[in-house]
Amino acid sequence: MPSAPSRPQARRAPRHALLSRFATVAVVLLLALSLGLARPALAQDPQAPDYDAWNKLAEQAEQILESGSANDARLQTIRDEVVKWRERFKEAQGINATRIATLKDQIAALGPAPTEGQTESEDIAARRKELNEQLSTLQAPGLQAVESHGRADGIVTQIDQTLRARQTFALIRKTPSPLNPANWPPAMAEAGQVAGKIYAEARDRWDSTGGMSGFTARLPAIAGFLLVALLLLSRGRHWIDSLPSRLSARASERSRAALIFGVSLGQIAIPLIGVILFAAALGATDLFDDWGLPLLRSVPAAGLSFFGGIWLARGLFPAPDTGVQPPLPMSAERRAKAQFRATLLASALALHQLFARTILPLSGFHSQNDTGTVPERLSEASAGVWHLLLVLFGAFCLFQLCNVLRGLRPNEASETPDYRIRVVNFLAMAGRLLALVTPVLAAAGYVTAGNALLWAAVLTLALVGLLIILQDFIADFYAMAKGGDQSARDALMPVLVGFALILLSLPLFALIWGARVSDLAEAWTKAQQGFAFGGVRLSPMAILTFLIVFAVGYSLTSFVQGAFRSSILPKTRMDAGGQNAVSSMIGYVGVALAAVFAVTSAGIDLTSLAFVAGALSVGIGFGMQQVVSNFVSGIILLVERPIAVGDWIEVGGQQGTVRKMAVRATQIETFDRTQVIVPNSNLITQPVTNWTRGSLVGRIIVPVTVTVATDSRLVSDLLREIAEDQPTVLVNPAPAVLLRSIAPTGQNFELRAMLSDINGGASVVSEINHQILERFAAAGIVLPGSVRIAQDIFLHKSEGEDKTVGEGEGEDETAPEAAPRPVPPHQA
Secondary structure (H helix, E strand, C coil): CCCCCCHHHHHHHHHHHHHHHHHHHHHHHHHHHHHHHHHHHHCCCCCCCCHHHHHHHHHHHHHHHHHCCCCHHHHHHHHHHHHHHHHHHHHHCCCCHHHHHHHHHHHHHCCCCCCCCCCCCHHHHHHHHHHHHHHHHHHHHHHHHHHHHHHHHHHHHHHHHHHHHHHHHHHHCCCCCCCCHHHHHHHHHHHHHHHHHHHHHHHHHHHHCCHHHHHHHHHHHHHHHHHHHHHHHHHHHHHHHHHHHHHHHHCCCCCHHHHHHHHHCHHHHHHHHHHHHHHHHHHHCCCCCCCCHHHHHHHHHHHHHHHHHHHHHHHHCCCHHHCCCCCCCCCHHHHHHHHHHHHHHHHHHHHHHHHECCCECCCCCCCCCCCCCCCCCCCHHHHHHHHHHHHHHHHHHHHHHHHHHCCCCCCCCCCCCHHHHHHHHHHHHHHHHHHHHHHHHHHHCCHHHHHHHHHHHHHHHHHHHHHHHHHHHHHHHHHHHCCCCHHHHHCHHHHHHHHHHHHHHHHHHHHHCCCCHHHHHHHHHHHHHCEEECCEEECHHHHHHHHHHHHHHHHHHHHHHHHHHHHHHHHCCCCHHHHHHHHHHHHHHHHHHHHHHHHHHCCCCCHHHHHHHHHHHHHHHHHCHHHHHHHHHHHHHHHHCCCCCCCEEEECCEEEEEEEECCCEEEEEECCCCEEEEEHHHHHHCCEEECCCCCCCEEEEEEEEECCCCCHHHHHHHHHHHHHCCCCECCCCCCEEEEEEEECCEEEEEEEEEECCHHHHHHHHHHHHHHHHHHHHHHCCCCHHHHHHHHHHHHHHHCCCCCCCCCCCCCCCCCHHHCCCCCCCCCC
């Protein structure tokens, strides 16, 4: 049997925990201090921009926008330049900010300016005029920056409107119908011409780069790329595919799911690297230029679509022998069908990624952008024919997949969240509809719109599937970190992380459905400027600063509170109630200071909310007067401490032990083990009896009644001896026996004794009553109750023998029938 740890060892773990917490808080404080010291350096006045160069660029941009001759790439380039200037102007708005603030303070120190009809001294008026002139001079660069910032913002907005209008026009524009048979031969001929141009380019570059000799010089690099690519695509992919099943058999139950997910990422990375190396090998031949390089550059995106789609299909619809818990409640047969159809859909998306926009126009969103394409793409009529074939293939695969996904129902064996099933059912319904609509649009000539809707729907399904897999992985990883407890998968932390993933994926959904990166950047810029709420301007950075500073303050408060509670207060002479009051006050003050510092650090001006707060104060006063009353009462109780945790109190007819004191209410545990929540205002406004406050010493009173003929001195001596025999009865003051009254029913005594612990008063009274019955019976002392019982029995027996006995003699005034019933002894 192991020996008990020594006292230093027993204290080591709490001490290490305390030191760890102290180190964490110290690091946070050092970071905050370093940032605070760095802010003065970062807050230096920026340099004034070159307004001549800006005006030249702005005039040129406005002329291009008015003419409408620039393409999308040119407009995007101009927009990027204007955005850079706009950032400079935003920084320049703070020029001379420190000096301006100082001048405003100096002007305010002179007092309010005289109103109409009033005058001030000449010295003050001259000084005010001088300071105002200096202020106007210092504010001029900032005002010029504000004006230029507004002009730049207007140009950016106009460019965005132009690009969106062009995109909308491209989506709704009708092109020649691909169903027209007259367009089919040109489509074949133009595709052959593109292939011929690529071949001709390769042949010309073969001759220009030295022919076989030049190829021989590049052969080591080409062979290396090809060898590694073939190895990764053949053996590497097979090894990665078989690794999850082998690990699932060897891994522990708690780490199997997370480990399989991590290894399965190689199913995307290994073959994708192989495809990229294969494209790099073709590029290393130096045989491709303007016609071949656009296709080679589209190979990685096509490979990612294909292998990523296969990985998603295996993750969402796993085979029974993989040991992976299915994310969706489906039978094994339906999962196999869904996996096959999802793989076909991934291949259709890969073909679209390979040829769309590089060779074929009308490819969907942003198809009007002609950068990264071959020098001469197919005509719109020919591109519509090829797009129709791809759309039909993709729509067929999408429709078949959505047929399998629709109608999902939760079952008892699966723990799939209900919201996930509803989302998948909705996407399946929408996907089937789009799979029917998009081929019709493409056939009618709206090829761009058909491509945009179909492939955006496919990517949306893929992104939702990725989110489902990531949420399950986070839940499995959290369960593994918690020691393999599967119930931890449904804990709050995985749910919050999953919700954060959904929020972070919203920009990706926007990009899928036609938004540009510049649109997201502009939205973020607008969000950083904040929004007005009740006269207060809030921004994401201000909110984030508030949360970080408040979290640091709250953590520091918790650390200080824990240090006082565990290390400092136990070494003082305060009782448990006083220690709890001090730690509670530290918590309230710390949270209040953290909130104040957070508001100040975030730059939130609450002065504008004063009018709103004043208007709401009346309603809040009426609606929350009880809450405020209880809060103030709680503060008073913590300061004055008339009661403390562990006290035995009686208030409002409720009696029990104080278990917890909060700001709003106090929790009392009665002797029946029931919890009573008492508002703190009741403890202030109502009479409260505290039996144990300051001392556990208390008095008990035991009433005793004996017959009139009993020797009173003997009763007093016996009662005193009985009290003195109790171990918790104090000797000083000694127990007292009082003869309170003499009545026809008997002599009424009271035994009064002081106990060292009043909490055991009930048991002491019970033991004294037992001793009274035993010792009085031994001493021949008769209690009135026993006399009455004997007389009741005698009268009951003589009632049938002589009913007229006593009729002429009269009734005895002290007959037992007229005596009151004895009162049981009081239990304290």
